Amino acid sequence: MQETLNYISENKKRYLDELFELLKIASISADPAYKDEVLKCAEVCADHLRNAGADEVEVCKTKGYPVVYGEKMVGKDLPTVLVYGHYDVQPPDPLELWTKPPFEPYVEKTDLHPDGAVFARGAADDKGQFFMHIKAFEAMMKTDSLPCNVKFIIEGEEEVGSKSLGDFVNEYKEKLSCDCILISDTSLYSTEQPTVTTGLRGLSYVEVEVEGPNRDLHSGLYGGAVPNPIHVLSRMIAGLIDENGHITIDGFYDNVEEVPAEERAQMNKLKDDQEAFKSSIGLSGVEGEKGFTTLERTSIRPTLDCNGIWGGYTGEGAKTVIPSKAFAKISMRLVPYQTPEEITGKFTKYFEKIAPANVKVKVNPHHGGMPYVLPSDTKEFNAAKKAMETAFGTEVLPFRSGGSIPITAMFEEVLGAKSVLMGFGLASDAIHSPNEHYGLYNFYKGIESIPLFFKNYAGR
Amino acid sequence: MQETLNYISENKKRYLDELFELLKIASISADPAYKDEVLKCAEVCADHLRNAGADEVEVCKTKGYPVVYGEKMVGKDLPTVLVYGHYDVQPPDPLELWTKPPFEPYVEKTDLHPDGAVFARGAADDKGQFFMHIKAFEAMMKTDSLPCNVKFIIEGEEEVGSKSLGDFVNEYKEKLSCDCILISDTSLYSTEQPTVTTGLRGLSYVEVEVEGPNRDLHSGLYGGAVPNPIHVLSRMIAGLIDENGHITIDGFYDNVEEVPAEERAQMNKLKDDQEAFKSSIGLSGVEGEKGFTTLERTSIRPTLDCNGIWGGYTGEGAKTVIPSKAFAKISMRLVPYQTPEEITGKFTKYFEKIAPANVKVKVNPHHGGMPYVLPSDTKEFNAAKKAMETAFGTEVLPFRSGGSIPITAMFEEVLGAKSVLMGFGLASDAIHSPNEHYGLYNFYKGIESIPLFFKNYAGR
Numbered sequence: 001m002q003e004t005l006n007y008i009s010e011n012k013k014r015y016l017d018e019l020f021e022l023l024k025i026a027s028i029s030a031d032p033a034y035k036d037e038v039l040k041c042a043e044v045c046a047d048h049l050r051n052a053g054a055d056e057v058e059v060c061k062t063k064g065y066p067v068v069y070g071e072k073m074v075g076k077d078l079p080t081v082l083v084y085g086h087y088d089v090q091p092p093d094p095l096e097l098w099t100k101p102p103f104e105p106y107v108e109k110t111d112l113h114p115d116g117a118v119f120a121r122g123a124a125d126d127k128g129q130f131f132m133h134i135k136a137f138e139a140m141m142k143t144d145s146l147p148c149n150v151k152f153i154i155e156g157e158e159e160v161g162s163k164s165l166g167d168f169v170n171e172y173k174e175k176l177s178c179d180c181i182l183i184s185d186t187s188l189y190s191t192e193q194p195t196v197t198t199g200l201r202g203l204s205y206v207e208v209e210v211e212g213p214n215r216d217l218h219s220g221l222y223g224g225a226v227p228n229p230i231h232v233l234s235r236m237i238a239g240l241i242d243e244n245g246h247i248t249i250d251g252f253y254d255n256v257e258e259v260p261a262e263e264r265a266q267m268n269k270l271k272d273d274q275e276a277f278k279s280s281i282g283l284s285g286v287e288g289e290k291g292f293t294t295l296e297r298t299s300i301r302p303t304l305d306c307n308g309i310w311g312g313y314t315g316e317g318a319k320t321v322i323p324s325k326a327f328a329k330i331s332m333r334l335v336p337y338q339t340p341e342e343i344t345g346k347f348t349k350y351f352e353k354i355a356p357a358n359v360k361v362k363v364n365p366h367h368g369g370m371p372y373v374l375p376s377d378t379k380e381f382n383a384a385k386k387a388m389e390t391a392f393g394t395e396v397l398p399f400r401s402g403g404s405i406p407i408t409a410m411f412e413e414v415l416g417a418k419s420v421l422m423g424f425g426l427a428s429d430a431i432h433s434p435n436e437h438y439g440l441y442n443f444y445k446g447i448e449s450i451p452l453f454f455k456n457y458a459g460r
Numbered sequence: 461m462q463e464t465l466n467y468i469s470e471n472k473k474r475y476l477d478e479l480f481e482l483l484k485i486a487s488i489s490a491d492p493a494y495k496d497e498v499l500k501c502a503e504v505c506a507d508h509l510r511n512a513g514a515d516e517v518e519v520c521k522t523k524g525y526p527v528v529y530g531e532k533m534v535g536k537d538l539p540t541v542l543v544y545g546h547y548d549v550q551p552p553d554p555l556e557l558w559t560k561p562p563f564e565p566y567v568e569k570t571d572l573h574p575d576g577a578v579f580a581r582g583a584a585d586d587k588g589q590f591f592m593h594i595k596a597f598e599a600m601m602k603t604d605s606l607p608c609n610v611k612f613i614i615e616g617e618e619e620v621g622s623k624s625l626g627d628f629v630n631e632y633k634e635k636l637s638c639d640c641i642l643i644s645d646t647s648l649y650s651t652e653q654p655t656v657t658t659g660l661r662g663l664s665y666v667e668v669e670v671e672g673p674n675r676d677l678h679s680g681l682y683g684g685a686v687p688n689p690i691h692v693l694s695r696m697i698a699g700l701i702d703e704n705g706h707i708t709i710d711g712f713y714d715n716v717e718e719v720p721a722e723e724r725a726q727m728n729k730l731k732d733d734q735e736a737f738k739s740s741i742g743l744s745g746v747e748g749e750k751g752f753t754t755l756e757r758t759s760i761r762p763t764l765d766c767n768g769i770w771g772g773y774t775g776e777g778a779k780t781v782i783p784s785k786a787f788a789k790i791s792m793r794l795v796p797y798q799t800p801e802e803i804t805g806k807f808t809k810y811f812e813k814i815a816p817a818n819v820k821v822k823v824n825p826h827h828g829g830m831p832y833v834l835p836s837d838t839k840e841f842n843a844a845k846k847a848m849e850t851a852f853g854t855e856v857l858p859f860r861s862g863g864s865i866p867i868t869a870m871f872e873e874v875l876g877a878k879s880v881l882m883g884f885g886l887a888s889d890a891i892h893s894p895n896e897h898y899g900l901y902n903f904y905k906g907i908e909s910i911p912l913f914f915k916n917y918a919g920r
Contacts, residue, residue, distance in 0.1 A: 030777035091779060097675070160777050187681070201680060205778045214742025215557070216893040220661060220863030221647070223793055224705075224763030225754045227747050230788070231701065231766055234694040241691065245684075282674025285818035287687050294685045303684030306691055307781050308772035313789060317490035317620050318665045318826040319551060320791050320864075321767050321892050328690070329773060331780050333683055358745035366778040403680030404780075432781050433676040 003143045004451045008136070012444060015135045016107075016118070018048070019443070022087075022127050023105040023120040029065060029088035029160045038156050041087045042066045045154050048134050053141035054152065060172075062164035065156030069175075072141070073149045079458055080149035082178035082417070083137075084407070085130020085185065086158030089122035090432045097434035112191070112428055113439035124438035125431035129184040129423060130154055132443060136450035145451065147458035151178060158185075161205070161367020162407050169414050180380045181411050182453065184446060186423030189270055189399050191441065194392045196384045197421035199299065199400030200408060202334030202371035204343040205307075208351060209362040210236070210326050216312075217322040227358050229326040230311045236354055236361075237306055237328060245289035245297075247304045247332075249350040252343070257336040259300045267300070268293055270397065280428055298402035302343075303333045329366075333402060340368025340406075369406015372419065379457070380420045387452035388422065391445050422446075422453065463603040464911045468596070472904060475595045476567075476578070478508070479903070482547075482587050483565040483580040489525060489548035489620045498616050501547045502526045505614050508594050513601035514612065520632075522624035525616030529635075532601070533609045539918055540609035542638035542877070543597075544867070545590020545645065546618030549582035550892045557894035572651070572888055573899035584898035585891035589644035589883060590614055592903060596910035605911065607918035611638060618645075621665070621827020622867050629874050640840045641871050642913065644906060646883030649730055649859050651901065654852045656844045657881035659759065659860030660868060662794030662831035664803040665767075668811060669822040670696070670786050676772075677782040687818050689786040690771045696814055696821075697766055697788060705749035705757075707764045707792075709810040712803070717796040719760045727760070728753055730857065740888055758862035762803075763793045789826075793862060800828025800866075829866015832879065839917070840880045847912035848882065851905050882906075882913065 008015075027041035028034040042059050045068040050057045054070030065088065073080075092102035100106055105120035118128060133152070140146040153176065155165050169176060189195040212229040213222070242248050259267075272295050278286060288297040297303070311326030313319035332343055348363040355361040374381055376398040388396045401421070408419040424446035430436045468475075487501035488494040502519050505528045510517045514530030525548065533540075552562035560566055565580035578588060593612070600606040613636065615625050629636060646657040672689040673682070702708050719727075732755050738746060748757040757763070771786030773779035792803055808823040815821040834841055836858040848856045861881070868879040884906035890896045 030779060031775065091773070091775060091777075093773070093775070094676070097784075159779075203680075203780070205780070207778075212743065215890065215895075216554070217741065218863065218892040219763075219765040219767055219791055220663075220793055221758060221861070221887050221891075222741070223758065223765040223791075223862065224761060225746055225748045225757040226741065226743060227745075228765050230769050231697060234697040234766070234769070237691060237694040238698040281677065281682070281686065283672065283686060283818055285687075286685055287816075287818060288685045297685040298681060298683065301684060303679075305679040305683045305688050305780075305782055306694070306772065307679055307779060308774045308783075309690050309694070309786065310770045310774040312766065312768035313551070313553075314768045314770040314787075315491065315551060315553070317551075318667075318789065318791070319490065319619075319767060319892065320663070320665070320765075322765055323768075326769065327774075329778065331679055331683075331778070333680055356747075358743055358747060401681070402683065403678065427681050430675065431681075432678040432779065435675075 001451065001455060004139050004145050005448055007139045007143050008447050019128060019131050020105045022131060023122055024103055026103045027088050028091050029157050030091050038065050038088055042068050042156055045087050049152055052134050052138035062168050064164040067168050068154040069152065071151040072146060074146055078148040079179040080151060081454065081457060082151045082176060082181045083133045084181055084183045085133060085154045086126045087154050088156045088159050090159050092121045094434065099435055112426060115441045117437040117439045119435055119437040121436055123436050124425040124429040126185045128438035128443055132184060132446040133450055136447045140451050147454050147460050151176060165407055166410050173414060176415060178415060178417050180417050181419040183405065183419055183421050184423045185405055186401050186421045187425040187427050194388050194396045195399035196381060196396060197401045197423060198374045198376055198398040200372040201402055201404050202338060202340055203331060203369040203404040203406055204334060204340040205331040205366040205368060206344060206347060207364045207366060208328050208330060211324060211360040213324055215324050219320040219322045222322055227356060228322050229359060230323065232356060232359050233326040233328060239354055240304055249346050251346050255337045256302060264296065267295060270295065299400040300335055302335050302338060306330050333404065334371050336371045336373055339370060344368060369404045370409030372408040374418055378418060380418050383453050383456035384420045384422045386456050387449045390452050391449040461915060464599050464605050465908060467599045467603050468907050479588060479591050480565045482591060483582055484563055486563045487548050488551050489617050490551050498525050498548055502528050502616055505547050509612055512594050512598035522628050524624040527628050528614040531611040532606060534606055538608040539639040540611060541914065541917060542611045542636060542641045543593045544641055544643045545593065545614045546586045547614050548616045548619050550619050552581045554894065559895055572886060575901045577897040577899045579895055579897040581896055583896050584885040584889040586645045588898035588903055592644060592906040593910055596907045600911050607914050607920050611636060625867055626870055633874060636875060638875060638877050640877050641879040643865065643879055643881050644883045645865055646861050646881045647885040647887050654848050654854065654856045655859035656841060656856060657861045657883060658834045658836055658858040660832040661862055661864050662798060662800055663791060663829040663864040663866055664794060664800040665791040665826040665828060666804060666807060667824045667826060668788050668790060671784060671820040673784055675784050679780040679782045682782055687816060688782050689819060690783065692816060692819050693786040693788060699814055700764055709806050711806050715797045716762060724756065727755060730755065759860040760795055762795050762798060766790050793864065794831050796831045796833055799830060804828060829864045830869030832868040834878055838878060840878050843913050843916035844880045844882045846916050847909045850912050851909040
């Protein structure tokens, strides 16, 4: 193992240079204008896998963006780890809030990253994280220390709901057979308090439309006498959450897991500095569901957020219009045992129910995802915990994250294997936001932890 | 007079061709990208005035877009009519809802315009209407029948609040001295029931901003624990109007004119076909302030409308973000004796008051305008009524419009003269909307009515 860690240490500079090149590719899967960049990114990932020593490397076609595959089989009787990552990134807008362009990576120190952090869209989510696996794999190959079989799948549609991955995994079920799945696409609780993620929330995402008059109207001639779709939509959104922070959708909480008091107590032992939390995002006060802490609100409770709203005149200056339509994007984070089908259905029914009779509403479901839990008494969890404890030199705790990686549930169903969520980002890394970044310390600790995980998991 | 009307009749085709050329100029004052087009439009208007026979024609510089001036003085002792119009137009978006491009005029028949209507941005508001005055003036000049003095001011900032006009009128107060102001920038109640507009609503227009966290956040990691500015803004907008259609702003109705029951009764004698109203804009039901009819809601009552809203991710696909900020444009139509300063102040105070403590709000006032009333027992009203009765061959009634022409109050204050609102559009002309149009019948009836107004007003 020491030889592998030495190799990693000697190649740190090159690893970072290679990550920079990967981050320069604007692989925005949500925006069709970036199609060529997404496709180019897949090819670059395949090259990296080949160069690291993987066999059978292939850019596998799907109905959407391709999945990059590679493997190294070292022994039929050894366990197989399937590494999952995604090479696509979130749209970078609003562009004007980035200090430097989102696809021109650079390193800068921050309070939380005194060794520096790489700033770029995708730095933490997920290029910087899946790239750790390719580099750790390279180190194991070069030092002849890969203790078990490894397979890689790196997809290009995670940020748009992994639309093609289910078909792909079902089609290549045999090829992808494995004992566990290893994913780095989550965060540590903090650099000082490393964690393995044992829970993820699910997702239901819809786009809604409210239509009032059949054309835009002059607000002077019609104002005050017709339903204004912006007002109607505002009232409807306002009505989705009550004054106690409860979501009002009929039956929304029916299937929500009641987390045992004991687990809640343990969870709340994590150092939860509310002042630091608030000041990190410039807030004077938090809010949320009554009866739960911030940590609980963002992990074991389902939530509803409007992610976008638009309607009417949004350009410079003033236009006195009553628009025909107003729109919003609304997402709900789900917890065990909610399902996206159930919640999208309940949302749609409720949204149609609360709509006034003189407007038309439409609800268009986007992608959804199941919530996920990895029990902390599993071999997978413990291999990760021990690996990170060695790398970080401190105790590692289980932690439930508020985010979603909808494919973990699908992996379990199709491949019959548990996912280990061994992520190294920080919540403050601004993923999905301007100035996304990923700490160099985290990047290198991740690369060190991975061979240790393989060793622990293979038991050799 | 017959000679003048004959001249108009003989030149109908050319008048329309010239209007087409004017409508091809994309003089969008709200969008700085169209600056050159706006300036070009001013020059074209000046050429038209010169060619029609005006003296002292000048494109007068202001801090913003220029005001086009021209005059014809025929006798020191004769009354002077100041004709006002505006050559700028509203932004045409949403472009995709136009049948043909907004600056490529064409004629097509509609149910309400069996003789055809010109379709183009600015067709009714206000190019097609102020151009009637230049053409009527040309007809009077060519037939040597101008009965009194006339001055023209055609501005280029009406759609953005006539920002420079006040300074201009104050500076050229002597040059602009007149006995009345004649404006065609309003609508008839219907082609069958011509009206002279005796009231206009004022305007208060603000842009609001709600800031929650100081950066965009991942809705999975932060959702449910922080104020989402879209939700906060939605709740605030929802709270501005109560379930009875009343605006909740403290003191909003303090100075509202209580229109006498008699005037309300007379107003409601106008044929008000609610079914036709609803079907013309595709609505199954109207709504508004309790205790008032649609006609009253859009004329004698103040209103509040959200004209635009935006925040978060509004592109294609799904992005799970909690935005840092959300925005809206909100306008209020005012009635006598509200003032924009009063209402903008009350709005700001109230909006700040209802904001939750954990967000920051900003209210940026845009332009405002005073409400206006022209009593129906004035010489000005009666000259217009009689002119239109001759042209249309039917009784003409007074009518209060819901729209705003904020400069009428300023004219009265600075020039000491009343404005006559002799407009020839229809409410259904889709001004400020896609497929704006102006009936050819209305255009020609307008050109005929104008020399008749001059004759009646000059008394010779």
